[in-house]
Amino acid sequence: MAAGKKENQNADHMIRPVAYIHTDFPTKFGIPRQSGLTGDLEAKIVFEPEFSNPEAIRGIEEFSHLWLIWEFSENVRKPGNWSATVRPPRLGGNMRVGVFATRSPFRPNPLGLSVVKLKRVEYLENGAPVLVVTGADMMDGTPVFDIKPYVPFADSHPEAKGGFTDQTKEYGLAVEIPEEFLEFLPEEKRDPLRAVLAQDPRPSYQEDPDRVYGMEFAGYEVKFTVSEKVLHVKSVEKCTV
DSSP: OOTTOOOOTTTTOOOOOSEEEEOSOSSSTTOOSSTTOSTTOEEEEEEOGGGOOGGGGTTGGGOSEEEEEEEOTTSOOOTTOOOSEEOOGGGTTOOOEEGGGSOOSOOSSOEEEEEEEEEEEEEOTTSOEEEEEEOOOOOTTEEEEEEEEOOHHHHOOTTOOOGGGGGSTTOOOEEEOOHHHHTTSOHHHHHHHHHHHHTOOSOTTOOOTTOOEEEEETTEEEEEEEETTEEEEEEEEEOOO
């Protein structure tokens, strides 16, 4: 055993999902790059049968926010196949920084960490609890490994420095959606869609003003272009199965 390294009782590091989250993002493209950027857009955390005992969440409604530990399930790589540096979109995709100095999904262990707001607890017909949350930055069907309460006195640090993100915190696009396209969307989905699009879902290296991008959101396909920091929605259509 190497010096300074304790014997691990979980040598294989086996963890399994306690729940799966259901969101309005069926694909990776368009998912907000941070939690809390989707306004009041709701998502539902459904527990696996083994962990669906209501006793497991007793007291959770006393907390307004929760930490979620989850898996970048679409970005799993082979062991050893990782890069020490990544190119954050907020830096234009042109500057490399250390992977551990970012929240990049491409990590040695594909683990995500998000803060979400707990709206309410619902119960299925069999009595299993479902957590309804907002602010999730996760794809539909993402496995959740653990849920912990957000504790303001310990978790909130207003004086904290944000590194390179402090330089780009005012980043965002103006979003133009013609009224006839908005009418296709349920009213409760309109502001969340604006919030998602304002964060610029494009790959950081794409700057072609004539390119039409498409993303799926809440059962709709949204197509748009971006020119001079303005995102123009070109169409909104119901997705076909």
